[in-house]
Amino acid sequence: MPKHDHHTHVDTTGLKRMVLVGNPNAGKSVFFNALTGMYVDVSNFPGTTVEITQAKIGGRLYIDTPGVYGISAFNDEERVTRDVALNAEVIINVVNAAHLERDLFLTLQCLEMGIPMVVAVNMIDEAEHLGLKIDLDLLSHLLGVPVVGTVAVEKQGFKELEIALQQPKVGLIGAYVADDLNRLLDRLGTKGEALLYLEDDADVAKRHGLKPPGSREKIYLARRERVNDIVHHVVKENNTKAKFATVLGRLMLKPLTGIPMLLATLFGMYYVIGFFIAQTVVGVTEEVIMLERYEPFMRNLVGGFIAEGTVLNTLLVGEFGVLTMTITYVFGLLLPLVVGFYLLLAILEDSGYLPRIAALLDRALTGIGLNGRAVIPMILGFGCVTMATITTRLLGTSRERLIAIALLVITIPCSAQLGVIVGLIAPLGWQHVASYMVAVFATFVIIGVVLNKVLPGKSSDLLIDLPPIRLPRVENVLKKTMNKSYMFIAEAAPLFAIGAFIIGVLEVTGALVALQNVFAPLTVGWLKLPKEAATAFIMGIVRRDFGAAGLADMSLTAAQTVVAMVTITLFVPCIAAVLVMFKERNWKEASILWISAFAIAFLVGGIVAQVVI
Amino acid sequence: MFMSELKRGDRATVKHIASELIRAQAIRFGISEGSEVSVEEVLPAGPVILRRGTMQYAIGRNLAQQIQVESRMREKKHA
Numbered sequence: 001m002p003k004h005d006h007h008t009h010v011d012t013t014g015l016k017r018m019v020l021v022g023n024p025n026a027g028k029s030v031f032f033n034a035l036t037g038m039y040v041d042v043s044n045f046p047g048t049t050v051e052i053t054q055a056k057i058g059g060r061l062y063i064d065t066p067g068v069y070g071i072s073a074f075n076d077e078e079r080v081t082r083d084v085a086l087n088a089e090v091i092i093n094v095v096n097a098a099h100l101e102r103d104l105f106l107t108l109q110c111l112e113m114g115i116p117m118v119v120a121v122n123m124i125d126e127a128e129h130l131g132l133k134i135d136l137d138l139l140s141h142l143l144g145v146p147v148v149g150t151v152a153v154e155k156q157g158f159k160e161l162e163i164a165l166q167q168p169k170v171g172l173i174g175a176y177v178a179d180d181l182n183r184l185l186d187r188l189g190t191k192g193e194a195l196l197y198l199e200d201d202a203d204v205a206k207r208h209g210l211k212p213p214g215s216r217e218k219i220y221l222a223r224r225e226r227v228n229d230i231v232h233h234v235v236k237e238n239n240t241k242a243k244f245a246t247v248l249g250r251l252m253l254k255p256l257t258g259i260p261m262l263l264a265t266l267f268g269m270y271y272v273i274g275f276f277i278a279q280t281v282v283g284v285t286e287e288v289i290m291l292e293r294y295e296p297f298m299r300n301l302v303g304g305f306i307a308e309g310t311v312l313n314t315l316l317v318g319e320f321g322v323l324t325m326t327i328t329y330v331f332g333l334l335l336p337l338v339v340g341f342y343l344l345l346a347i348l349e350d351s352g353y354l355p356r357i358a359a360l361l362d363r364a365l366t367g368i369g370l371n372g373r374a375v376i377p378m379i380l381g382f383g384c385v386t387m388a389t390i391t392t393r394l395l396g397t398s399r400e401r402l403i404a405i406a407l408l409v410i411t412i413p414c415s416a417q418l419g420v421i422v423g424l425i426a427p428l429g430w431q432h433v434a435s436y437m438v439a440v441f442a443t444f445v446i447i448g449v450v451l452n453k454v455l456p457g458k459s460s461d462l463l464i465d466l467p468p469i470r471l472p473r474v475e476n477v478l479k480k481t482m483n484k485s486y487m488f489i490a491e492a493a494p495l496f497a498i499g500a501f502i503i504g505v506l507e508v509t510g511a512l513v514a515l516q517n518v519f520a521p522l523t524v525g526w527l528k529l530p531k532e533a534a535t536a537f538i539m540g541i542v543r544r545d546f547g548a549a550g551l552a553d554m555s556l557t558a559a560q561t562v563v564a565m566v567t568i569t570l571f572v573p574c575i576a577a578v579l580v581m582f583k584e585r586n587w588k589e590a591s592i593l594w595i596s597a598f599a600i601a602f603l604v605g606g607i608v609a610q611v612v613i
Numbered sequence: 614m615f616m617s618e619l620k621r622g623d624r625a626t627v628k629h630i631a632s633e634l635i636r637a638q639a640i641r642f643g644i645s646e647g648s649e650v651s652v653e654e655v656l657p658a659g660p661v662i663l664r665r666g667t668m669q670y671a672i673g674r675n676l677a678q679q680i681q682v683e684s685r686m687r688e689k690k691h692a
Contacts, residue, residue, distance in 0.1 A: 101643045217637065362673055363660075466670065
């Protein structure tokens with residue numbers, strides 16, 4: 001498992017800067033892992049929330065960049081990739097062998113920056129499986145840089161890559177920019193700066209005191225033509241008959257077959273997470289391991305040093321103890337749910353199904369001011385709202401990002417929370433499951449429709465490529481699941497501990513009972529819940545799943561459970577998500593969203609209470 | 614005619630894309646004015662699914678209404 005360290009940074013002086021650049025889905029992160037081994041340093045790029053991964057190996061500093069289709073400053077990812085690539089000593093360009101037509105655009109753009117490079121044609125085995133034969137020697141000849149075929153998950157081709165990395169070359173620059181680049185070299189310093197200036201990059205033009213020359217499209221078209229020409233010569237397609245995967249891909253898109261397939265997939269996920277993991281697995285991890293074995297052991301251990309009944313003992317191993325409740329929730333309850341969710345998500349991602357869901361649901365999402373691409377942050381939101389909020393950057397306009405973030409932070413329960421909710425509601429019978437779903441879904445639609453009406457401007461349209469349908473690789477899926485689960489726990493555990501500590505302090509000082517009484521009109525009068533429910537909502541401010549877990553420990557009637565779950569679902573997002581929200585938007589929008597979540601949760605929860613209780 | 618009017622199995626040449634930003638994005642993806650594409654699927658009131666070479670794209674209905682195309686012969690064999 002990679003070590004993610006947000007605080008210490010590798011000393012980078014005197015190292016050769018090797019920058020990995022590639023399209024999304026070129027397998028770059030696995031490639032980086034295979035290239036650098038275990039120990040990497042993840043940090044935010046200055047001024048952005050874009051994460052940059054670095055690793056120091058020997059005399060080299062490997063730097064990973066976000067997956068982009070080109071360096072056009074269309075979004076933060078592209079700007080970060082631009083700034084990192086401009087300072088590269090060597091560019092390692094990872095391309096997807098099955099997608100050369102798309103990926104070589106970025107390759108040529110890097111090449112024209114005049115930086116020595118090596119091209120790795122990754123997933124070469126998959127391309128062969130699709131009936132594509134790629135002439136790597138010819139590709140190398142046409143580009144003028146070393147080209148290596150690789151299968152990163154199996155570390156295939158990495159010996160050849162290492163040899164190539166010792167002799168990276170400056171490639172053959174297309175005649176369409178070569179003269180202009182040479183002409184501008186003196187004025188702008190490097191070919192990279194010159195190229196991006198010629199491509200109308202506003203930031204680059206500005207730092208040289210120039211106006212964008214308006215030649216981007218001319219260069220793009222010429223480059224596209226060169227890509228098509230290269231692909232035409234290099235790729236041989238020897239099998240064009242419809243394969244099972246192609247047929248399946250088509251069935252996923254047609255509404256008649258696609259919608260049942262989507263429902264079946266969602267039901268399958270719900271079944272695995274809600275029943276198998278939330279009940280069977282958690283029954284063992286939480287009940288048997290944590291509550292029956294671990295907690296008594298911990299209480300005994302701590303009780304040996306610090307007398308029971310003292311404040312410190314209560315804070316450590318009491319009802320909300322940092323060493324009892326936090327550990328039980330994080331490892332007994334959340335870890336299995338989160339691992340399960342990320343596993344399913346990795347399968348969805350790697351199979352190529354997600355973009356097809358995006359196309360299928362595009363029409364429905366335009367009604368709430370989004371396009372099909374928003375499916376990705378929405379589905380990711382069911383994993384972790386915090387991460388999903390960051391991915392809203394892939395949406396085209398600020399308006400869409402705001403709508404998506406509002407929907408995410410208010411209406412989408414994350415996997416941890418969903419697991420707890422499903423575990424509580426599923427056994428109550430379908431009527432209760434239905435009331436819960438109707439309430440939350442209606443809120444989702446109303447917020448979307450209202451924001452779409454109220455917000456000025458226009459949303460962008462769907463324009464995506466659909467990767468081939470394929471069987472996910474087990475190693476890949478497991479690696480992704482492990483990385484994401486680890487990051488999740490690393491982030492959630494400290495917050496939980498802080499939350500548990502705050503609740504513990506409130507308890508020993510008697511403030512908890514006071515707060516419960518203050519909120520009684522709301523919790524007892526309006527939501528018709530026991531007044532102790534206030535504790536769960538206070539816990540929910542730290543993390544909603546923490547709150548949901550708190551509600552799980554209370555004895556509620558079936559109808560009360562539905563009300564409590566609707567309210568906690570719509571409740572304010574966890575502290576991590578709030579922080580990201582403040583970073584991605586401004587403090588004003590973020591505060592409005594936070595307060596709205598509060599108000600909407602109690603409003604909708606109360607309405608449900610009036611109906612069902 | 615516009616891309617949104619194409620039917621499944623149609624082949625067409627892209628003639629004009631109205632927005633400059635969309636044009637730049639489309640070129641990076643592999644579609645430019647003059648590209649020949651075939652229509653894999655048209656979702657009811659939804660996106661048009663195109664194929665060009667080994668690449669497949671989904672283009673939102675609203676955007677497809679802004680892309681001028683020239684329809685060529687229909688593919689003989691339908692999927």
